[in-house]
Amino acid sequence: QKEVEQNSGPLSVPEGAIASLNCTYSDRGSQSFFWYRQYSGKSPELIMFIYSNGDKEDGRFTAQLNKASQYVSLLIRDSQPSDSATYLCAVSPQGSNYKLTFGKGTLLTVNP
Amino acid sequence: EAGVTQFPSHSVIEKGQTVTLRCDPISGHDNLYWYRRVMGKEIKFLLHFVKESKQDESGMPNNRFLAERTGGTYSTLKVQPAELEDSGVYFCASSRMDSNNDEQFFGPGTRLTVL
Numbered sequence: 001q002k003e004v005e006q007n008s009g010p011l012s013v014p015e016g017a018i019a020s021l022n023c024t025y026s027d028r029g030s031q032s033f034f035w036y037r038q039y040s041g042k043s044p045e046l047i048m049f050i051y052s053n054g055d056k057e058d059g060r061f062t063a064q065l066n067k068a069s070q071y072v073s074l075l076i077r078d079s080q081p082s083d084s085a086t087y088l089c090a091v092s093p094q095g096s097n098y099k100l101t102f103g104k105g106t107l108l109t110v111n112p
Numbered sequence: 113e114a115g116v117t118q119f120p121s122h123s124v125i126e127k128g129q130t131v132t133l134r135c136d137p138i139s140g141h142d143n144l145y146w147y148r149r150v151m152g153k154e155i156k157f158l159l160h161f162v163k164e165s166k167q168d169e170s171g172m173p174n175n176r177f178l179a180e181r182t183g184g185t186y187s188t189l190k191v192q193p194a195e196l197e198d199s200g201v202y203f204c205a206s207s208r209m210d211s212n213n214d215e216q217f218f219g220p221g222t223r224l225t226v227l
Binding site for chain 1: 115116145147153154155157158160166169171203207215216217218219220221225
């Protein structure tokens with residue numbers, strides 16, 4: 001059973017701080033890695049994807065991938081109350097770029 | 113560009129009844145996926161259509177679930193007969209056929225409650 005593990009949280013950070021969200025996966029052959037944000041009662045929204053080892057930055061968001069450690073993270077700089085949501089880590093297993101395996105998600109709360 | 117839409121948003125049925133969920137993908141998206149999240153669990157893959165063809169239905173729980181995508185546009189997911197453990201949120205997602213990053217756009221989900 002291919003798994004994706006995330007701390008369920010809640011993770012609470014003050015406004016303006018850096019929020020760090022972590023994810024590990026079991027399928028060493030996984031190819032693609034995604035971070036989705038989901039507000040309560042809404043659809044998951046893709047905010048970052050990463051394919052190669054290292055860092056990828058997009059605005060206040062940075063995704064980090066370490067395939068050797070089977071670890072992917074998401075950093076949110078200058079956290080805002082509007083960032084409060086559940087963050088879902090998703091992985092495409094080896095040989096299957098279309099099927100996403102999700103973690104349970106981490107609930108992030110940014111306090112004003 | 114309109115997003116992925118799903119109907120109904122909520123459905124409450126009794127055990128043994130039949131329910132049909134509908135998904136309208138983003139126009140031009142050939143890939144269509146169904147996922148499900150039961151309470152306390154992660155979102156899990158059910159199946160994947162490429163146009164009207166089932167590419168992978170390995171995540172379908174059992175033969176009480178039937179998905180169709182006639183004409184390669186909208187898709188339906190029928191549960192017949194529904195059981196208590198079928199309760200959860202059913203998400204539909206779509207993506208372009210030529211997407212290099214396979215960005216899947218999700219719909220708002222249908223919350224199914226089986227009593």
